[in-house]
Amino acid sequence: MPKTNTRTAEVPLTRSEIMKRVKQKDTAAELALRSALHGLGLRYRLHRRIEGVVVDVVFPTAKVAVFVDGCFWHGCPLHATFPKSNQSYWLPKLAENKERDQRQSEKLSTTGWTVIRLWEHECLPTTGNTARRIAQAVSRRLRSKGQIHAH
Numbered sequence: 001m002p003k004t005n006t007r008t009a010e011v012p013l014t015r016s017e018i019m020k021r022v023k024q025k026d027t028a029a030e031l032a033l034r035s036a037l038h039g040l041g042l043r044y045r046l047h048r049r050i051e052g053v054v055v056d057v058v059f060p061t062a063k064v065a066v067f068v069d070g071c072f073w074h075g076c077p078l079h080a081t082f083p084k085s086n087q088s089y090w091l092p093k094l095a096e097n098k099e100r101d102q103r104q105s106e107k108l109s110t111t112g113w114t115v116i117r118l119w120e121h122e123c124l125p126t127t128g129n130t131a132r133r134i135a136q137a138v139s140r141r142l143r144s145k146g147q148i149h150a151h
């Protein structure tokens, strides 16, 4: 039988392999979301650093920050499975990821950003509703910006 899924393999990944995956950009989920956003006519920036946080998809004028979180690495309640081996390493690592996500969201929120965190599974295979949700958040922010002049 061919090996099709090595993600939860019994052999633990090395630390550098783990870090590489945690920081992975341009994932299939992210690409699918970006193409759906593009299809709605939205323009955005990618992987911008804001307040020390690298944001996956950024709408600078509207101040909307979108993250696409991998189901495994960020602990999605539907799809996260804990590796059976080397749990003393994994469990704190995954908890750390979740805490960091929360810290980053709070940091951006308190500096006036609308933060939208999406699970990988919300972006694949279909992103119609997800993209519309973002489009709504962006247009809401742009409307309120038109009324309140910050500068």
Ligand SMILES: [Zn+2]
Pocket: 071, 076, 077, 078, 079, 080, 119, 120, 121
């Ligand atoms: Zn998921």
